[in-house]
Amino acid sequence: MPAAKPERHSAASHPATGTDIIVIGAGLAGLMAAVFAVEAGARVRLIAQGWGQQLVTPGWISVCDRAEDDVIAEVRGYAALHPEHPYGRAGDDAMVGGLERFRAATEAVGLSYELRRKDGHNMRLMTLLGGIQRVMLAPRGLAAGDLTDVRGPILLVGFAGWRDFFADLAAANLRRQGVDARALAIQLPDPDRYWDLWPGDLARQFDSALFRETVARQVAPHARDVERVGFPAVLGMDDHPRALDDLGGLIGRPVFEIPTLPESVPGVRLSNRLRRWLLRHGARVQIGHPVVRGVVEGRRCVGVEVQSLGHSTLFRADHVILATGGLYGGGIETDESGRVWEPLFGLPVMAPETESRAEWYYDDLLVERGHPIHRQAGLRVNTRLQPLDAAGEPVLDNVYAIGQMLAGFNPLTDGCAEGIALATAYKAVQTALELDE
């Protein structure tokens, strides 16, 4: 657990030691805001109730999935036309800066995230079901599966009896889309032990060289005439880069990973390493503690109250970055009466313009345009990412909202939520520390 020592003072009595920036939330947005702020030399405290969505996502970074060619150019064009969109608010520099700094930061913790080599187009990565998603950036293991220039056949390897990957079905769906895919089921040693085997459990097995050899021995004979070999994204936890290279070497073919159902091993790898990096660089990291409210004096937030072990502690800071994840993360709440609210500061939420919550969703779950609630429930911000009131005026001078807290995009359908998390994390730090001036 984090080495942070929570100062136990009641909110009323002793002011706790201040920091420059408090980040609330340990999703992609909050974690990266903390990293960017530390890199900029700020004293940072990261407080989160739990880890964010990266623990359950595929692990890739969607910047603008629908882009047919140059992704950055597409986002620039879109942002220019839609200044109220989070990309428009954050601005081009933040989008590019966020992506670059993210790549550098992940590289620094030993997990490289790769773009498609030449052209800045989206990659085409396969799913567990044999679908194909377009995404711009992905951890090396996933990126190695880019189907854009696949030439020869690919082999998909599943584990007999394992519940979370059906290689036959994935291969069959890929073949319908013109990809020459084959499936192979290999035996795990002692399969009866594994009735409740999570992706993370398997990933830890792949940290062992012996285990990798057992796997490679079964796969190699079937891999001779294929171009690459795909596994579910469980190729190592702590020792992932080695596991990936080593397995490829043993099999004699490049190996790639396919995102699994939650838990997301790529997300766990990233979270663990970023946390260690933050701690090593002097940040305070408190995960497992909910912030119960922001303490406001006039137009400034002086700090946040954190609940832990029955105490409520006030942590002070000059700036607060709100990265609490919107409807999913807990940053925006809803109830049966159709109320939609932001619980920590009572910030004005842009709620769906509907008479009752009956209209939050359409009847068909997978409706192409997505459900109204997801696009609409969020905070409106200005170009400094300060939450706005109904009149368009900032509510607080030193609070910035990022990631999925923002209104105006649908994280389920628009294919840009992760790009927005990075761009706005970058922008918020720039603004708070006045680096952009």
Add this chain to the structure above:
Amino acid sequence: METTSVDVLVVGGGATGAAAAYDLARRGVRVLLVDQNDLTTGTSGRYHGLLHSGGRYVITDFDTAVECITENMILRRIAPFAIEDTGGLFVATSQDPDDFPARWAAACARAGIAAEALTPEQARALEPALTRDITAVYRVPDASCDSFDLNHGFITAARTYGGDAWIYQRVTGFLTDGDAVVGAELEDTRTGERRRVHAACVLNATGPWAGVVAGLVGLDVKIRLDRGSMVAMNIRWVNTIVNRLRPPSDGDILVPVGTVCVLGTTSIRTEDPADTHVDVSEVSTLLREADVVVPGIRHGRALRAWAGVRPLYEPPAELAQLESGHNVSRRFAVIDHTERDGLRGLVTVVGGKLTTCRLMAEQAVDVVCRQLGVAARCTTADEPLPVPETSPRHYHQLTHRVHRLEHGEMPGALICECEVVTRPQLEARIAAYGDQPVALDDLRRDLRLGMGPCQAGFCGYRAAGILHAAKGLSPGEATRALSAFVGERFRGVRPLLYGHQLRQFYLDELIYRRTLGLDALLALDQPQPEGVSDAGSEA
């Protein structure tokens, strides 16, 4: 065209039809039951789960109350495997009319319903979640009843006496000979295949569809269709059935069923026997009303909402005057169309309660037997049903499953974590369908797959992968099977998407759209019609 001959064809595999098939088989009549869907997918699979003591009807509908208490005692005796003896409470609060409890208790005494007065303290000792505002409270012999298990019991028993049941067979028309019905035409609702069944008599036990089915031979049977909604809360807030002690109204009852607690119901007039829509406003009503007796429950996590359609039979003139369905008689009718319409060979049974299904069956079968000249008398109340050992739902109690799982008695991968369903169980169920098509929703009804808190967010993909392999499906078929299942799960949570369940479905939707890419795969081909795959049933 394939043709079959039996003595009696029972149309409808709800509680009434299943009990009738059992009754007929026991009387030595060759009986075949058919349903357009799986068994227990009509009103019987969408009901509130309460084996009535009769207390609810004792003021408004005294005869029904008497029937309920009599049948309650009989079903406890003959089908204990389907019943959990939770007991029931009737609770009056200061919001309710204060002259009601005394009148009610007196009527219970007349009806023979043992209503034991408790002090508020005794009631709260029994059910600590109850409100402090109790003005009167009684204990009655209500119970929680699993209609799937009960129906399985009837059908299994009918089979042991030589009867049979076919599912996914819809009656599309009757065979007639002069002024007599002599059988029916069936259509397989999955394959479209048609067949004929010759029968000396047909029993129309199609619940809310009874009017539609009678209409197939031009008869006019008027049924008032009354839709009621229910909401399942994710834990057992109470272990005893809790009824409001007031004149019947919306949101009166909380029923503990398995691991959940079901709030119900409402009463909305509808014209469509398949209308299972739940309005957001009904959810609000149910939560608000339940919160009066169990404070705080409205902030709990609501898992799933569904609705069923009550088939209420009343002579047409009376129908028009009554405003709310709650006050229409729950009594049932057995219509001998010989007398009423001059058509022999057809009997309709409609109305009633699940609690009185055996009695309805008995009276309907008496009429059928009179037509057939069969003298045997009803003996269904005499002997317990054989416990349906083969019932896949036999181990439906979650705690049993967890125990077996943890003690190595259920080997194989855990597919549905919420309801504890393993891969070998799924594979065995799929195999049991032989060459019949299987929808994931069938496996849900059989095994409770996907019925827990996550509503198939995780098990959907896994079950589709297993089905793909076991049935040799094409990838398109497997993908559509998943999509149909997921869509059906969504329909049942849509009215509850706020708070926790909104977050849950946000995750589920992201898994389907992003992690799996289901939407894009569906777009690869024109979806084929899925037949009747979305026939829902809950509990």
